[in-house]
Structures are given as C-alpha cells and as structure tokens.
Amino acid sequence: MRILNIRMAGLVAALLCIAGGPSTAQQAVVTPLMTKELADIPGKEAQMITVEYPPGSSDPVHRHNAQAFVYVLEGSVVMQVKGGKQVTLTPGQTFYEGPDDIHVVGRNASNTRPARFLVLLVKDKGAPVLVPVPRSEGGLGQGPGPGS
Numbered sequence: 001m002r003i004l005n006i007r008m009a010g011l012v013a014a015l016l017c018i019a020g021g022p023s024t025a026q027q028a029v030v031t032p033l034m035t036k037e038l039a040d041i042p043g044k045e046a047q048m049i050t051v052e053y054p055p056g057s058s059d060p061v062h063r064h065n066a067q068a069f070v071y072v073l074e075g076s077v078v079m080q081v082k083g084g085k086q087v088t089l090t091p092g093q094t095f096y097e098g099p100d101d102i103h104v105v106g107r108n109a110s111n112t113r114p115a116r117f118l119v120l121l122v123k124d125k126g127a128p129v130l131v132p133v134p135r136s137e138g139g140l141g142q143g144p145g146p147g148s
Contacts, residue, residue, distance in 0.1 A: 066123030075115025
C-alpha cells in the first residue's frame with residue numbers, strides 16, 4: 001500500500017509539471033504606461049497599465065482601492081471579485097472592480113498561451129496599484145493562494 005501511495009504522489013507531481021501547474025507558473029508582468037493627475041478631481045489620478053499573465057499564471061487575493069476598468073487584449077483571463085460571479089473574458093471584453101472590491105480570482109485561463117489586458121485605474125494620487133489581502137479577509141480561509 002505504501003509503494004502505491006508513493007507512486008501515486010509521483011504521478012500527481014509529474015502531471016502537475018506537464019500541465020504547467022502552479023509549481024511552474026510564472027508571475028504576472030505589470031507594465032506602467034502612464035499616470036496623469038486628474039485636475040478636475042482633487043487628490044485623484046488615473047494610471048494605465050498592462051498586465052501579462054504567462055501560461056498558468058495567477059494573482060494573489062488583492063484589492064486596488066481604486067476604480068479599475070479592465071480590457072482584455074489577448075488570450076483569456078478568469079476574474080472574480082468577492083460576492084460576484086466568476087467570469088472568463090476574451091479579447092475585447094471588459095471587467096470592472098470598485099474601490100471596495102476584493103479580487104479573489106485573477107488568472108490566465110490557459111496553461112499554454114499567455115494572456116494580456118489593459119487596466120485603467122482611477123485612484124488616490126500616489127496610492128499603490130495593488131494591495132494584498134489576507135486570504136481570510138478574501139473569504140478563502142487559510143492556506144495557499146489561488147493557483148497554488
């Protein structure tokens with residue numbers, strides 16, 4: 001029985017590696033494009049970024065403390081905010097996150113192709129783009145993050 005369990009564990013590990021599982025996924029690449037102070041809204045700025053998810057990549061649970069407008073440029077991404085429905089988006093589709101939303105799912109839908117999207121954030125001047133949220137606050141309990 002013990003030999004069978006060791007073989008099964010080895011098989012599971014091999015399948016995760018072949019499928020591009022969490023142990024091999026790369027981090028998302030965030031590229032700032034521009035930041036502009038919003039003269040008509042004191043203390044606020046707009047920031048535009050692109051995010052590229054390599055195959056199998058996912059984000060930790062986080063929030064933006066901003067109005068976030070997402071537009072998918074390439075590939076497919078899976079998004080969900082706490083209390084919302086999980087959606088899979090393809091090029092030309094959009095997603096919105098409000099300043100109080102907790103982003104519980106953000107990942108590439110593919111383990112073989114990259115995905116890329118544009119994000120426009122309207123936020124407090126100088127505020128960070130992303131703020132990590134403990135898994136317990138995100139409603140996901142303790143343990144590893146999404147995709148791990």
